Each structure stands twice: as structure tokens, then as C-alpha cells.
Amino acid sequence: MSADSIWSYGPTTGHVEGQDLTGYTVDSTDGTIGVAEREADPAGMLHLVVDTAVWAFGRSVLVPAGTVTGIDTENRTITVACTRSEVKGAPRFETDSETLDPDYLTRVAAYYRDLPGQRTPAS
Template sequence: MAQRHVDLVGYRVDAVDGHVGRVDRHSVYLDERHILVDTGVWVFGKEISVPMSAVADLDEDGRTVRLDMTREQLKQLYRDQTAAYFPTGS
């Protein structure tokens, strides 16, 4: 069975324990294994690259992506990604 492409841009994103943001329009520049989540003011207005493997459910009618992660796990993912791009020390 062939997979079909679903454009997730603008979809609401919920963690296990609450709303975290929306799929950012810049997701189209990532590979198909990640989505870029715009967290708005929740994590200081940042974007987090979330692996598709963290998607627990996709509700196309409700335009919602449900993640198999908590809000705290997403914050840690953001911290890890930031550290990878801006390492400290020498």
C-alpha cells in the first residue's frame, strides 16, 4: 500500500499533557522524518524539530498532531537541539 502525503502545516500540536503549538510552515524544508513545531510563547517563541517517530496520532479532520511526548520532554529536546547548534566550552 502506498503512503500518501499529508500537508501538516498549520496543524495544532498536542503533547501528552497539553497543547504545545502548531506545525510551522518551514517544516517543508526539513526531511520527511521531522516536523518543525512553532511553540509560540510557550517555549519563548521557539521552534522545535520533532521526529515523526514521536507522533502518536494524526487527526486529519481535527487538524491535530498528537505527540507521544510530554511538554517537559519537548523542552529538553529544544535544549538538546540548541546545545548541538551552539555548543559551549572549547
């Protein structure tokens, strides 16, 4: 299991263990990214798969839980600490099998970890 905080929700996000985030709107610092299709946790690497709809040509993106800054259950929104263009620039997500691919997940972690404003990985 990874101790890397990019794969876990921060203590102030409002995340509750077992909470179903499917269907929540995902907002970046500069606009809406899309809708959470599902949450996955292969080998301790918790992340959201987000349907970006039209703005990113209808593709889905993988967003690590560590990028989440807040969850509003009343308004069904998730806020992340990155911009739309940063999410769009992440390693391309194409198939569900990638969520089980350690090399792909390592690239995703490195990309998001290096963005400005991200929490420091746990040691």
C-alpha cells in the same frame, strides 16, 4: 537512508504519504506544544518543525516523526508521545541548517529515542 523508526511515522498514526501537516496543532500528552510550521525529510530523517509560541519563549522545536501517535485530519491536530517538558528539553533548534546537520540530528534522535514510551528503533 536511516532505518531508525524515530524518523518515520508509525503504521497506526493515520499519516498519509504527501499529506501537508502545516498549520496542524501539535499536542503532547499534557497539553499543546504549538503549530507545525513544516515537515522536513533530509536523508530519510522525517520530522516536524513546531512553532511553540509563548510557552517555550517563542522558539521552534524539532520533533521526529516517530514520536507522533496520531494525526486527526478533521480537527487538524497531531498528537505526540511525549510531554511538553520533554519537548522543551530536547536539543535546542535554532536554524534551518540544523535540519541538515547529521550531528545535530543524531543528538535529537538519541534524546527522543531515550524518552519513556517511544517505539523501539527498527533494526
